Amino acid sequence: MKGSTTCSARRAAGRRSRRIQSLSCGEYDLLHDEVLFGHTNGHADDKATYLGKFKTGSVRYRDAEHQIKNVKVFGDAAIVSFHLKMRAELTSGSLQLNIVALTVWTLERGRWRMVAHQPTAVSS
Template identity: 30%
Template sequence: MRFKRAFRATPMLALTAAALIAAAGQARAQPDGAPASSRKEAPMSDEAQQSVARAVLEADDRRRAATMAGDADALEALLTPDFTYTHNTGFREGRAAYVARVRNRQVEYVSMERLFAGVRVHGGVALVDGLASMTNRAPPAGPLRTSKTLYLAVWVLSNGQWRMAAYASTLARSD
């Protein structure tokens, strides 16, 4: 029981654990069939890390733009088929439901701003965590709601394209 309470009290800890599990699973799936433990990977140079970080943040810029524009097709192309979104309210949905809500304009996104982002690259997985501010209206005729959130996004390299596999956020403390 204490374990469950700890994860309720610290959702970002749970999200970090989920991201690391996803990264571990991705690392095991080697294209040459060799177990991850038998492959020696050269460390990525700082320049290569920065290049990947830029590519991931550019993909995230496209995701935010597609969401705000209600461009469900562009958004769907940036998400993996098994994508999950855990909202800061505790609501969780998969790709089909999330894309449908964007397509049907069930939520009007007025602004989505990335205030800070750190990118950590582990092979074909990039973990992005940071601080964001979002203003939306749900349902669209409702009052505007602005929230600052801490978030963790898991991006995976799939067929040469960075696609988001998971996004989870929690309200940032105001102090």
């Protein structure tokens, strides 16, 4: 059972690329209602604040390269580490991101949803 759970968690984490591409299209199903989304500047957003940035157009993600490094499943929770290179368009200008991050996922009613995201900037 653990193998299939790990594969399921890996697929959910892999959908991050789809989430990155679809945030501005209104697809928010992978985020848990209680998500805490950290940023490299030390700030953190709840779900409403994070999604509000995409709904208003003040943030758009572009050109994402995403590589999952590790997935660890603990019952109905999973920890995923990954490397992400991406360009973000902000109201203040363009930002090139190069991060490693840990995300925490929870399995509820047969669906994996992200409950936490904490990135660290990587020097180029």
